[in-house]
Amino acid sequence: MKICNTVEEMRAARRTARSGSECFGLVPTMGALHEGHLSLVRAARKECGLVAVSIFINPIQFGPGEDLAKYPRNFDRDRELLEREGVDFIFAPSVDEMYPAGAVTYVTVEGISEKLCGRSRPGHFRGVTTVVAKLLNIVEPNLAFFGQKDAAQAVIIRRMVRDLNIPVQIVTCPVVREQDGLAMSSRNAYLDLEQRKSALALYRSLIEVQKRFIQGERKVASLIEAGQRALAEEPSVRLDYLEIVDPETLDQLDDVSHRALAAVAAFVGDTRLIDNIMLNAA
Secondary structure, rough: EEOOOOOOHHHHHHHHHHHHOOOOOEEEOOOOOOOOHHHHHHHHHHHHOEEEEEEEOHHHOOOOOOOOOOOOHHHHHHHHHHOOOOOEEOOOOHHHHHHHHHHHOOOOOOOOOOOOOOHHOOOOOHHHHHHHHHHHHOOOOOOOEEEHHHHHHHHHHHHHHHOOOOOEEEEEOOOOOOOOOEEEOOOHHHHOHHHHHHHHHHHHHHHHHHHHHHHHOHHHHHHHHHHHHHHHHOOEEEEEEEEEOOOOOOOEEEEOOOOEEEEEEEEEEEEEEEEEEEEEOO
């Protein structure tokens, strides 16, 4: 496994790899790897002859007062995990390498980046799309793998790739959960034992929405109300949003007639967590 710390090192590795005919896969991460990340790596290994994983904590997707400074960092552990998974390349640049002095260019997907987490975290998705565009430009993968847990992010990245004619296929992989249902997240490491129990309220709220949907409820207002009641049973959890939206546009819906994305974000203590499930009408 080769570790590339500069753009030129990564591009040189990609040029060498291009001499073969293997599919080249990329899994973008911010490190602090868990089983959710590793499921993306395994999906990439299954589809691609060569796999690169980027580890870069992207400062421009964090807003003022967010957790950039304390975001979990353990490169040695991440490297060991990726080596065990048979990853070929790690791209681990510095902030200065990715954003040279004087950098003033950003990528924004208008209209859609202000929805869901984009409404709660202004500028967040601009930071995400900027860094992902840079990673795709540097690594030039055939396939890039993202998790469904960050459902809005995946939708926005697919739109960016389409609009900018970037020659890459975006693959979205299922949410990976703990045995009790909690969606895996690097931020789960912030939770103490009591907060960890409280965090299950997010998944319970989605399950309540799903249950009412399966029972035949199609009015979004009623579904959201049911999910909010379930979440309110855990008073230590503070709701940011619970929305049911079109899974392609992220537009809010009044009724669920086909497929819909039920998405929740909430604070457990100071930790903001997200989760989602799909609702599929017959």
